[in-house]
Amino acid sequence: MRDLDGRRRWGLALLVLLLGAARPALGQEPEDDEAAIQHALAERSFRENCLICHAAEMTTSQRLTADQWKAEMTKMIGWGAPVPAEQADGLTAWLIAEFGPDRPVEEPARVELDKSDGRPPGNLVARLTAQADLQRGESLYRANCANCHGADAQGGDLGPNLVERPSLVRDADWRSVVLVGRNRMPGYRQVLDDRQEADLRAWLLGLTYRPRDR
Amino acid sequence: MDRFDDLRPSRRDWLAWSLGGLAAAGWTPRRGLADEDASRVLIVRNARPLDAETPVEVFQQYRTPNSQFFVRSHFGAPAVGLRPWTIEVGGVRRPRTFGIGELQSQFPTVRRAAVLQCSGNGRSYFRPGVAGVAWERGAVGNAEWEGVRLADVLEHCGTGDGRGHVHLEGADGPPMPRTPSWLRSIPLERALDPGTLIAFRMNGEPLPPLHGGPARLVVPGWTGNHWMKWLRRIALGEHEADGFYQRTGYRMPRRPMPPGATIPPDELEPVTWLNVKSLIASPTGPIEPGPLEIRGVAWTGRGRVARVEVEIDGAWQPAELHGPDQEGAWRLWRHTWQATPGRHVLRARATDSLGQSQPDETPWNKSGYLWNGIESRTIEVAPHA
Numbered sequence: 001m002r003d004l005d006g007r008r009r010w011g012l013a014l015l016v017l018l019l020g021a022a023r024p025a026l027g028q029e030p031e032d033d034e035a036a037i038q039h040a041l042a043e044r045s046f047r048e049n050c051l052i053c054h055a056a057e058m059t060t061s062q063r064l065t066a067d068q069w070k071a072e073m074t075k076m077i078g079w080g081a082p083v084p085a086e087q088a089d090g091l092t093a094w095l096i097a098e099f100g101p102d103r104p105v106e107e108p109a110r111v112e113l114d115k116s117d118g119r120p121p122g123n124l125v126a127r128l129t130a131q132a133d134l135q136r137g138e139s140l141y142r143a144n145c146a147n148c149h150g151a152d153a154q155g156g157d158l159g160p161n162l163v164e165r166p167s168l169v170r171d172a173d174w175r176s177v178v179l180v181g182r183n184r185m186p187g188y189r190q191v192l193d194d195r196q197e198a199d200l201r202a203w204l205l206g207l208t209y210r211p212r213d214r
Numbered sequence: 215m216d217r218f219d220d221l222r223p224s225r226r227d228w229l230a231w232s233l234g235g236l237a238a239a240g241w242t243p244r245r246g247l248a249d250e251d252a253s254r255v256l257i258v259r260n261a262r263p264l265d266a267e268t269p270v271e272v273f274q275q276y277r278t279p280n281s282q283f284f285v286r287s288h289f290g291a292p293a294v295g296l297r298p299w300t301i302e303v304g305g306v307r308r309p310r311t312f313g314i315g316e317l318q319s320q321f322p323t324v325r326r327a328a329v330l331q332c333s334g335n336g337r338s339y340f341r342p343g344v345a346g347v348a349w350e351r352g353a354v355g356n357a358e359w360e361g362v363r364l365a366d367v368l369e370h371c372g373t374g375d376g377r378g379h380v381h382l383e384g385a386d387g388p389p390m391p392r393t394p395s396w397l398r399s400i401p402l403e404r405a406l407d408p409g410t411l412i413a414f415r416m417n418g419e420p421l422p423p424l425h426g427g428p429a430r431l432v433v434p435g436w437t438g439n440h441w442m443k444w445l446r447r448i449a450l451g452e453h454e455a456d457g458f459y460q461r462t463g464y465r466m467p468r469r470p471m472p473p474g475a476t477i478p479p480d481e482l483e484p485v486t487w488l489n490v491k492s493l494i495a496s497p498t499g500p501i502e503p504g505p506l507e508i509r510g511v512a513w514t515g516r517g518r519v520a521r522v523e524v525e526i527d528g529a530w531q532p533a534e535l536h537g538p539d540q541e542g543a544w545r546l547w548r549h550t551w552q553a554t555p556g557r558h559v560l561r562a563r564a565t566d567s568l569g570q571s572q573p574d575e576t577p578w579n580k581s582g583y584l585w586n587g588i589e590s591r592t593i594e595v596a597p598h599a
Contacts, residue, residue: 055261058347078394080392108258109258110256154391165293183417
């Protein structure tokens with residue numbers, strides 16, 4: 001993208017400003033605008049495409065050669081990472097530059113395991129499903145969600161598997177994703193009323209995972 | 215840190231998320247912040263799905279506590295408790311679906327200690343580096359598992375001529391349609407081994423969901439990839455399971471091959487048995503001069519741990535094995551050392567009953583499986599007060 005026209009360049013500069021302002025010091029500072037733009041675009045592509053399925057450190061903890069990163073990209077795109085074709089080279093170049101074999105390893109975070117038994121609290125599932133109109137929930141799913149998350153809700157081209165996922169039983173997770181949205185997923189606050197949201201959730205809670213490739 | 219998360223976000227991660235922008239993506243959280251809590255023990259290799267390892271100093275006890283036991287997830291813990299958990303047994307003469315309570319009441323309860331180790335434990339130590347979860351030492355633990363014998367269940371349902379493979383499915387579905395499902399199988403012979411269990415309890419507690427609860431397979435002596443978590447379906451088949459994770463992943467060359475070599479598929483074999491290995495659990499940091507007990511654990515796959523030796527500044531000395539001695543579980547070891555001021559290099563080497571010893575470096579393999587190289591630990595001993 002050496003021949004950006006003026007308008008495009010302004011647009012990208014704005015993007016850098018919006019996306020890049022909080023960019024932590026992962027690597028060396030890009031030395032010019034062009035590099036900064038490429039960097040911001042690659043980071044956005046990483047966030048929007050890779051973090052659908054895994055956290056950032058699955059990638060940022062790796063220290064791989066250029067050939068290994070190319071192989072990882074091929075593998076992940078083959079496994080469904082929806083990286084648009086025009087972003088693949090930039091994303092690969094960013095991975096190679098930021099996470100090569102000679103980069104220092106970051107100190108990992110520490111975590112305490114969830115002490116609860118992981119089950120939904122009390123009668124949550126009964127409460128969520130008791131009053132629900134499952135048929136309406138399914139219709140809402142087909143109209144609003146199936147396009148990205150698949151007809152069986154086990155994942156589609158853009159949206160991950162929703163069946164038996166813990167976010168269905170964690171109120172905060174459910175609300176933040178479904179109502180507010182995340183990355184490429186829009187929020188549905190303006191689309192679903194409380195009743196519809198509850199019907200949709202109840203229908204999803206009733207599904208059981210079955211491997212498609214069994 | 216985002217919100218379809220298997221891990222509850224910490225306050226700090228939540229803050230990062232709330233701040234928006236790229237900070238939201240869970241960028242390499244750092245330690246040492248004000249809200250850090252001593253109970254945050256496990257080392258995060260991937261927050262979602264959760265892969266977290268045990269710090270080596272925990273390995274001074276026979277049983278690794280559930281709350282400090284490493285977690286490996288392919289696709290993340292499913293929501294358990296949406297409805298009563300069932301395990302379907304298919305491909306047998308009398309197919310049947312069991313509830314957990316039915317399995318527990320119908321078959322004898324068995325309890326046994328066993329080491330669970332991820333096949334990629336130690337992957338970070340391979341050179342040249344390889345792709346995969348960047349485990350160091352702690353993707354391993356020893357627990358007491360309680361459940362029923364898989365053999366009892368299979369024999370009850372009728373296994374036919376005694377040949378074939380037992381296919382295993384968990385409830386953790388892949389995120390995207392083109393991501394291979396986590397389908398695995400073990401040879402029927404291994405499934406019928408009396409040590410192979412469907413476990414419902416771990417260290418005396420109900421099996422926690424992050425460790426595969428309510429039900430997982432226990433395959434003592436074999437790597438963790440066979441210990442199917444969130445076990446939902448068991449099916450007898452003629453051949454091993456299809457798909458990437460059985461036919462391509464979890465394989466390594468029969469003989470060591472140099473990095474970059476193209477290896478024909480028939481030169482690859484499944485990763486199954488653990489190899490002999492030891493870890494130094496203590497000391498891990500600077501110490502005072504005087505008598506000090508060097509402590510650790512050692513285990514193997516086939517056979518038993520025969521001995522552990524400790525090398526201090528170049529001189530090998532036998533360590534004392536102590537605690538329970540059960541095939542498939544680990545041994546505790548200790549060695550008392552008169553620590554003198556200065557810098558010292560400690561190493562530990564285990565040898566098993568088949569005569570296998572830890573090498574200085576494990577032969578390289580491209581997925582970084584079964585690292586068991588001898589570890590060197592440099593320890594600073596303070597000057598006399």
